[in-house]
Amino acid sequence: ETGVTQSPTHLIKTRGQQVTLRCSSQSGHNTVSWYQQALGQGPQFIFQYYREEENGRGNFPPRFSGLQFPNYSSELNVNALELDDSALYLCASSLAGTSTDTQYFGPGTRLTVL
Amino acid sequence: EDKVVQSPLSLVVHEGDTVTLNCSYEVTNFRSLLWYKQEKKAPTFLFMLTSSGIEKKSGRLSSILDKKELFSILNITATQTGDSAVYLCAVARTSGTYKYIFGTGTRLKVLA
Numbered sequence A: 001e002t003g004v005t006q007s008p009t010h011l012i013k014t015r016g017q018q019v020t021l022r023c024s025s026q027s028g029h030n031t032v033s034w035y036q037q038a039l040g041q042g043p044q045f046i047f048q049y050y051r052e053e054e055n056g057r058g059n060f061p062p063r064f065s066g067l068q069f070p071n072y073s074s075e076l077n078v079n080a081l082e083l084d085d086s087a088l089y090l091c092a093s094s095l096a097g098t099s100t101d102t103q104y105f106g107p108g109t110r111l112t113v114l
Numbered sequence B: 001e002d003k004v005v006q007s008p009l010s011l012v013v014h015e016g017d018t019v020t021l022n023c024s025y026e027v028t029n030f031r032s033l034l035w036y037k038q039e040k041k042a043p044t045f046l047f048m049l050t051s052s053g054i055e056k057k058s059g060r061l062s063s064i065l066d067k068k069e070l071f072s073i074l075n076i077t078a079t080q081t082g083d084s085a086v087y088l089c090a091v092a093r094t095s096g097t098y099k100y101i102f103g104t105g106t107r108l109k110v111l112a
Helices: none
Strands: A005-007 A010-013 A019-024 A031-037 A044-050 A053-057 A064-068 A074-078 A087-094 A109-113 B003-007 B010-014 B019-026 B030-038 B043-049 B056-058 B061-066 B071-076 B085-093 B100-102 B106-111
Touching (some): A019 A109, A031 A074, A031 B100, A044 A064, B003 B085, B003 B100, B010 B019, B019 B085, B019 B106, B043 B061, B071 B085
Parallel strands (some): A010 A109, B010 B106
Antiparallel strands (some): A019 A074, A031 A087, A044 A053, A064 A074, B003 B019, B019 B071, B030 B043, B056 B061, B061 B071
């Protein structure tokens, strides 16, 4: 157990809908990264938040957006869902500085888009 | 194009065997290389490597980085069925579009 939690565990949506996924960081961690992992693939970096600001972004369209709150928890929002958005969404928390890359992952949210 | 390539894609061994997993990378603005173990959902952190030639060890697992030849290996000795998992290699970058680039993983199955 890493202390990183995500909700919900599973989610089923239809094309065109919007979804919000949530992540609570490990205690003391101030940086959160979000990843999309398709079946049989490695995680793809979506973006990272540090002190409530986006601090790096992968090659994902603007309909993928995020927020980080003062308590360092975070949300991932996806608008206008597409079938290809079906994946496991992982968040990972870390402490900025020399340990930034030592990320601790949550259990993920499995999103299915029909 | 930046990429991280892992080999083999999958591996089946028997308990007690030693395995070597490979990770090669072509990534600009390299900062560190990380290894993770993914059993069900959440990848769990194994090692972070930043310097060439310095082996990191944790029990039966060890890893080393070669920044000249751009690769890393993860060794697991005396494998156990509990080592069955997907092992992911990732490279962290100092800047660029992707801060972290993951390989597709090596699926290891250890038979009793």
